[in-house]
Amino acid sequence: MTAAPPLADPVAGQDLRPGVASMPRVRPGWRVFIFYSSSLLLTGVISWLFADLLWRTGWSPSSTILLGLFMVLVLLIAVGCMHGVFGFVLRLTGDRRLTHLKDYRDQDIQGASTALVFPIYNEQVPRVCEGLRATYLSLQQTGQLDRFDFYILSDSSDPDKWVEEERRWFALIGDLDALGRIYYRRRVVNEEKKSGNIRDFLRSWGKRYRYFIVFDADSVMRGETLVDLVKLMEAHPHVGLIQTMPALINAASLFGRMQQFANRLYAPIFITGLNFWAQGFGNYWGHNAIIRTEPFMSYCDLPHLPGAKPFGGHILSHDFVEAALLLKGNWEVWMAYDLEGSYEEAPQSTIENAQRDRRWCQGNMQHGMVVWARGLRGGSRLHLALGILGYLASPLWLLFLLTFIWMLYYEAHTGLSRITVRALTPFLKVSATQHAFLIFAICMVMLFLPKVLALVDLARDRTRRRAFGGMIHATCGAVGETAFSTLHAPLQMLWHSQFVAASLLLFGVRWGPQQRTAGGLAWSTAVRRHWGHSAIGLIGGAAIWGLDHPAFWWFAPVLAGMVLSIPLSVLTSRAGLGEQARRLGLFVTPEETGPPPELAGLRARMAALEESGPAAPCPADSGLADAVVDPYVNAIHVSLLREIGQNPAYAKALADLGVGQPEVRVLCEKLLAEGPDGLQPAEKVLILSDAEVLAWLHRQAWLRPSGTLARWWQEQIRQYAP
Amino acid sequence: MSASAQTDGPGNLAGRPLEEWNAAYSKVESYFHALRVRNKVLLGQLVALVLERAMQRSAGEPQRSATELAVEEMDRLVNAWFAQVLQAPPAGAEMLSTRGRLALLLADMPGQWQDQFLRPGPWPAEFAQKMRAMYLRAGPDFQLTNMTPRPLDLGPIATLTHLSHLPYLKMVTSWVLFVLLLVVLFYLTHH
Numbered sequence: 001m002t003a004a005p006p007l008a009d010p011v012a013g014q015d016l017r018p019g020v021a022s023m024p025r026v027r028p029g030w031r032v033f034i035f036y037s038s039s040l041l042l043t044g045v046i047s048w049l050f051a052d053l054l055w056r057t058g059w060s061p062s063s064t065i066l067l068g069l070f071m072v073l074v075l076l077i078a079v080g081c082m083h084g085v086f087g088f089v090l091r092l093t094g095d096r097r098l099t100h101l102k103d104y105r106d107q108d109i110q111g112a113s114t115a116l117v118f119p120i121y122n123e124q125v126p127r128v129c130e131g132l133r134a135t136y137l138s139l140q141q142t143g144q145l146d147r148f149d150f151y152i153l154s155d156s157s158d159p160d161k162w163v164e165e166e167r168r169w170f171a172l173i174g175d176l177d178a179l180g181r182i183y184y185r186r187r188v189v190n191e192e193k194k195s196g197n198i199r200d201f202l203r204s205w206g207k208r209y210r211y212f213i214v215f216d217a218d219s220v221m222r223g224e225t226l227v228d229l230v231k232l233m234e235a236h237p238h239v240g241l242i243q244t245m246p247a248l249i250n251a252a253s254l255f256g257r258m259q260q261f262a263n264r265l266y267a268p269i270f271i272t273g274l275n276f277w278a279q280g281f282g283n284y285w286g287h288n289a290i291i292r293t294e295p296f297m298s299y300c301d302l303p304h305l306p307g308a309k310p311f312g313g314h315i316l317s318h319d320f321v322e323a324a325l326l327l328k329g330n331w332e333v334w335m336a337y338d339l340e341g342s343y344e345e346a347p348q349s350t351i352e353n354a355q356r357d358r359r360w361c362q363g364n365m366q367h368g369m370v371v372w373a374r375g376l377r378g379g380s381r382l383h384l385a386l387g388i389l390g391y392l393a394s395p396l397w398l399l400f401l402l403t404f405i406w407m408l409y410y411e412a413h414t415g416l417s418r419i420t421v422r423a424l425t426p427f428l429k430v431s432a433t434q435h436a437f438l439i440f441a442i443c444m445v446m447l448f449l450p451k452v453l454a455l456v457d458l459a460r461d462r463t464r465r466r467a468f469g470g471m472i473h474a475t476c477g478a479v480g481e482t483a484f485s486t487l488h489a490p491l492q493m494l495w496h497s498q499f500v501a502a503s504l505l506l507f508g509v510r511w512g513p514q515q516r517t518a519g520g521l522a523w524s525t526a527v528r529r530h531w532g533h534s535a536i537g538l539i540g541g542a543a544i545w546g547l548d549h550p551a552f553w554w555f556a557p558v559l560a561g562m563v564l565s566i567p568l569s570v571l572t573s574r575a576g577l578g579e580q581a582r583r584l585g586l587f588v589t590p591e592e593t594g595p596p597p598e599l600a601g602l603r604a605r606m607a608a609l610e611e612s613g614p615a616a617p618c619p620a621d622s623g624l625a626d627a628v629v630d631p632y633v634n635a636i637h638v639s640l641l642r643e644i645g646q647n648p649a650y651a652k653a654l655a656d657l658g659v660g661q662p663e664v665r666v667l668c669e670k671l672l673a674e675g676p677d678g679l680q681p682a683e684k685v686l687i688l689s690d691a692e693v694l695a696w697l698h699r700q701a702w703l704r705p706s707g708t709l710a711r712w713w714q715e716q717i718r719q720y721a722p
Numbered sequence: 723m724s725a726s727a728q729t730d731g732p733g734n735l736a737g738r739p740l741e742e743w744n745a746a747y748s749k750v751e752s753y754f755h756a757l758r759v760r761n762k763v764l765l766g767q768l769v770a771l772v773l774e775r776a777m778q779r780s781a782g783e784p785q786r787s788a789t790e791l792a793v794e795e796m797d798r799l800v801n802a803w804f805a806q807v808l809q810a811p812p813a814g815a816e817m818l819s820t821r822g823r824l825a826l827l828l829a830d831m832p833g834q835w836q837d838q839f840l841r842p843g844p845w846p847a848e849f850a851q852k853m854r855a856m857y858l859r860a861g862p863d864f865q866l867t868n869m870t871p872r873p874l875d876l877g878p879i880a881t882l883t884h885l886s887h888l889p890y891l892k893m894v895t896s897w898v899l900f901v902l903l904l905v906v907l908f909y910l911t912h913h
Contacts, residue, residue, distance in 0.1 A: 029893075032893065033893050036893075036897070037896075037897070040897055040900065040901075041900075044900065044901070044904050047904070048904060048908070051908055149862070151861070170827075170858075179828075179856075179858075179859065180859055180862075183859070183860055183861040183862070184860050184861075185860060185861050199869055202867070202869060203866060203867055203868065203869055204861070204864050204865070204866065205861065205862060205864065205865060206865075206867055206869075207865040207867050208862060208865055297867065297869050299872065301869040301870060301871040301872070302871055303871040303872065303873060303874050304871075305874075305876065306876070325872075369876055370874070370876070372876055373874045373875060373876050374875040374876075375875065629756070630756060631753070631756050631757050631823045632757075632758075632823060632824075632826075632827045634820070634823070635820050635821075635823035635824040635827065636824065636827070636858065638820045639820065639821075639824050639857075639858045639860075640858070640860045643858075643859075643860050643861065644860075646864065647864050647866070648866075649866075692816065695816035695817065695819065695820045696816050698816075698819070698820075699797065699815065699816060699819065702749075702753055702793055702797070703790075703793050703794060703797060705787055705789065705790050706749075706789070717749070717752055718752070720752040720753070720755050720756040721748060721751065721752045721755065722751060722752075722755045722762075722765070
């Protein structure tokens with residue numbers, strides 16, 4: 001072990017990056033202006049029409065509120081639409097991509113050491129290991145494996161997961177002959193979650209590596225892509241981070257497959273559009289990205305935000321902020337959207353999707369504080385603001401609908417009749433209803449135009465077209481996905497509104513365990529999650545019908561999504577329906593029609609695991625049993641504990657936990673006499689954290705007479721009988 | 723085993739009922755099986771070796787069960803063998819046991835060297851070298867570094883006081899003017 005001083009603090013204003021002055025730089029100023037001006041122009045025109053409609057039907061204070069909400073919502077839709085339009089045009093005209101600024105293919109990466117880090121927290125361990133194996137094998141084929149090290153960085157709090165991770169890690173390094181290439185480390189205390197996990201890695205080993213590539217638990221990356229990322233970084237020393245665009249893979253449920261299809265079909269034009277204005281001021285999405293270690297360590301240790309929650313304290317969604325801090329430190333952040341071979345998985349049901357949104361929402365709301373931080377680049381503020389508005393749009397949409405219903409109610413109960421006057425735009429020569437429909441139609445075009453453009457973009461590329469199962473299948477898929485997302489959007493609105501309110505008002509949203517059948521979500525779980533949504537749909541629908549029959553039909557798509565939420569959730573979570581859609585050629589993605597070797601291998605091994613059973617969840621306390629009784633698992637566990645104890649920070653954390661105290665022996669005696677049921681989870685973790693006690697326990701479990709041991713131990717030992 | 727057996731009557735072995743030795747056999751066999759000694763002949767030989775030693779102690783320690791004696795002998799035998807193979811300096815039994823088991827795993831005893839387990843030396847050079855040289859590395863040497871968060875000035879008021887330094891100020895101003903223009907035009911044309 002070697003101790004190193006803290007990283008030198010770069011002198012303010014002095015550019016310490018090698019060769020930066022000679023590098024081509026991209027500045028997004030005029031691009032941001034053109035892009036957002038286009039969005040604003042579009043918003044202005046439609047808002048004008050909407051204001052005119054409100055005017056001709058009688059202006060009131062409610063109209064002012066409605067117009068204000070409309071403008072914000074339409075601006076967001078316009079920004080989305082412009083991403084699609086700009087992206088489409090750029091792809092049509094041949095975009096000069098950031099990654100093509102300099103030919104990097106022949107870049108030498110000798111001497112560039114890179115760590116691939118897999119931060120995990122109570123994950124499905126076989127999937128993590130198989131994803132790592134797929135990446136490892138793919139990297140091996142490039143012949144550049146020697147320049148990379150792999151780290152499984154565990155934050156798992158579940159003792160069974162902890163031991164399973166160690167067991168499977170050891171099996172993996174055995175299979176791949178990767179001892180000294182794939183490492184495993186579990187933190188003693190998982191403070192500050194994933195960002196703390198990464199920082200802990202950097203504090204322990206960061207100085208060994210010029211770059212590190214962050215993976216998610218379900219990430220897979222192609223070896224060539226990893227090598228390309230390192231080459232890109234070597235060729236562009238002013239770039240601090242390059243984010244790849246992960247393709248969604250391995251979905252089985254109908255919901256998952258629709259999300260996967262949408263991601264693969266629409267993302268290229270959206271990301272191209274995003275890159276048009278972001279350029280070197282890109283963003284970081286937390287994984288599947290390469291990071292230059294030294295500037296990250298210098299600039300990106302996140303401060304705690306002042307004040308109380310929801311805005312104060314530890315920064316939850318760290319990725320956006322880390323990108324912003326790198327940019328603030330004059331490093332560029334790129335989005336390498338033209339690099340293929342970067343993958344991740346997605347939630348398999350609407351409820352799992354909402355659970356993930358719940359976490360992201362809380363983090364993005366906190367950015368409301370960061371967005372004002374002095375010194376941030378304008379591009380960073382835009383990324384942060386769009387992230388916030390992505391969730392804030394839902395309560396605004398809800399408010400818009402409620403204001404509209406209020407206006408209907410007001411009109412119905414005051415007895416005032418609606419007298420339409422001439423519109424400002426007499427050349428349109430439309431009635432008030434036609435006027436409203438025109439606005440509605442324009443909004444729909446804005447919403448769906450990017451999807452149409454994505455299809456046109458697909459039609460232009462024969463190879464891609466085939467990869468999506470042909471134009472007819474892709475079009476049918478897009479129509480089906482659009483129909484589903486229309487019904488799903490109102491649910492997202494209600495959920496996100498709840499999450500935003502929960503974040504701001506500091507109350508939690510309870511989820512509890514999900515019951516899943518072999519094929520998908522259980523009906524009981526869906527009823528428990530969605531009864532409120534259905535009730536809102538039914539009651540809201542009845543109220544609107546009572547107030548104004550024609551208005552009801554305007555609300556019908558929104559109400560339908562709410563009323564049908566239970567069957568929608570259950571049916572779209574079904575793997576069987578996903579498979580049926582696949583057989584019909586619907587929602588097919590390039591990774592399904594022509595799986596790249598890394599994914600084909602991963603699927604084959606996961607299928608084999610499913611068949612042989614080890615991928616199934618382990619019984620309760622199996623980890624504790626293995627760590628004590630199995631001679632090899634015990635030896636591995638004890639050895640790893642002794643190793644991390646060499647790090648003073650871990651040694652202190654272990655001591656703080658109570659390791660080495662006489663009380664641990666007392667707990668062990670209780671464990672031997674009563675079995676694990678007599679201990680609290682934290683006590684089990686404490687025992688599993690004490691190397692000396694674990695080594696002692698192993699011998700005691702085997703040496704003590706059976707009569708002095710709990711029946712549970714006798715059963716565990718019996719399992720080793722031939 | 724045969725020496726002790728000679729002194730026993732029917733149903734007894736080394737002064738104890740056969741069932742008791744059967745239980746001891748099962749426990750020792752389970753441990754060796756847990757060490758992945760899968761070859762039945764080797765497994766039987768190793769268990770017999772341990773039980774032989776336990777039977778020799780049996781008469782002197784009648785208060786202890788055959789299983790207790792057997793697993794204790796197994797532990798001694800295995801640790802003594804680890805000490806010889808690893809050429810380990812004197813250490814606690816737990817420390818030696820852990821290191822030895824790990825060495826067995828890393829040297830792939832279950833896969834390649836089952837016949838060498840608990841066998842007196844000399845051992846094949848490759849096996850001995852693997853047992854002694856290999857150690858588990860869960861991570862490279864620590865190179866400890868500090869990371870210190872830089873303060874983040876979050877004050878919007880402070881930002882507002884430095885409006886002139888705001889990036890894109892002109893751009894934002896032009897957008898605000900555009901919106902104001904729309905409002906004014908709307909107002910003028912509707913009154």
